[in-house]
Amino acid sequence: MYFVKNEKVWSQPLCPVDWTVSDVVSYFTAAGFPEQAVAFRTQEIDGKSLLLMQRNDVLTGLSIRLGPALKIYERHVKVLQKTHFEDDDC
Amino acid sequence: MYFVKNEKVWSQPLCPVDWTVSDVVSYFTAAGFPEQAVAFRTQEIDGKSLLLMQRNDVLTGLSIRLGPALKIYERHVKVLQKTHFEDDDC
Amino acid sequence: MYFVKNEKVWSQPLCPVDWTVSDVVSYFTAAGFPEQAVAFRTQEIDGKSLLLMQRNDVLTGLSIRLGPALKIYERHVKVLQKTHFEDDDC
Amino acid sequence: MYFVKNEKVWSQPLCPVDWTVSDVVSYFTAAGFPEQAVAFRTQEIDGKSLLLMQRNDVLTGLSIRLGPALKIYERHVKVLQKTHFEDDDC
Amino acid sequence: MYFVKNEKVWSQPLCPVDWTVSDVVSYFTAAGFPEQAVAFRTQEIDGKSLLLMQRNDVLTGLSIRLGPALKIYERHVKVLQKTHFEDDDC
Secondary structure, three states, rough: OOOOHHHHHOOOOOHHHOOHHHHHHHHHHHHHOHHHHHHHOOOOOHHHHOOOOOOHHHHHOOOHHHHHHHEEEEEEEEHHHHHHHHHHHH | OOOOOHHHHOOOOHHHOOOOOOOOHEEEEHOHHHHHHHHHHHHHOOOOHHHOOOOHHHHOOOOOOOOHHHHHHHHHHHHHHHHHEEEEEE | OOOOHHHHHHHHOOHHHHHHHHHHHHHHOOOOOOOHHHHHHHHHOOOOHOOOOOOOHHHHHHOOOHHHOOOOOOHHHHHHHHHHHHOOOO | OOOOOOHHHHHOOOOOOOHHHHHHHHHHHHHHOOHHHHHHHHOOOOHHHHHHHHHHHHHHHHOOOOHHHHHHHHHHHHOOOOOHHHHHOO | OOOOOHHHHHOOOOOOHOHHHHHHHHHHHHHOOOOHHHHHHHHHOOHHHHHHOOHHHHHHHOOOOOHHHHHHHHHHHHHHHHHHHHHOOO
């Protein structure tokens, strides 16, 4: 059996507001956008900044291709923000 | 008589949401914008991304000429989105 | 007496929606913007595209100087669009 | 005593709508923005164009530094426009 | 005991509206953004200009990285403006 927890994964804070820039990069790499994840490091975006991003910031401020940018905003940034502002625990 | 169906054409999914980047490129090539169609590949825009595009994304995010961009948005992107969100089957 | 009609001038369709890119270029040249008219050709803007242009498209999408751009939008593009959408015959 | 009127100053029309590009340049030079005044000439902005400028046009369309641009819009362009549209004589 | 006041610190006016460009630079350096503070000098932003800045001006007009820019606007520029316009004394 295989019950060993992955230390690396569990070390990432649950709430985006506590993510470091590296946590943000790990999140988008794991979400299927390894190439675009690099741009979040270049622009120094940690969890607090991520929660402040608007659609246009993702589309034009990261210098990433439009197709992935549209999905990153719609399926991830928007969703993380919605969860954050609705969830009292996070 | 000529009833042989074009395999290539029929292999494209009916609903834009299921289109690959290549399907998007084929669509705009067939719609009379072969030169601009290339930009959809460069920006990695599949059907799901296409349905998320706003006017300004088409006009400035694809780096294509303004005249064709205006028609691509008005006659195609907007229409495909309208159909998608109004049509229960697609 | 001089009644010979200028073939060139009369060959331009009355309604902007029917203008070719060359008709658009001729229009802005005659309107006093010969230098800026070239940009309409570069951006492949025919009458149909012209009727879809918004203020920001004229100001930033044509790469022309701001002063003439402001007048081109306010005195021409906006006026042609207003006439087009109000006038049943055109 | 010194009552000789400055021909140069008095030759500038009272109403901005009548200003040439040079009048606009003189206005902003006298207002304390000699460096930025040049940009109004480069962009061919006469009084009529000046009255059509919006905040974003001043901030990004003149290629001038942000600090002076914010003041030029807020203390001058906006004020000249307000006066123009409220004042029947001008 | 150590009661000597820091001349440098106390020389900065209390109200942002009175800050020089150097005061603005000192403020953002002390606030933890020494790298970005330089951009405020480059763009010649004094206290009066700072109070006129909008979100997009901070994000795209300073040519600084997106992550810090989002925090600079949200935690500082917005807060300084709110205080300024609500506080009668400042």
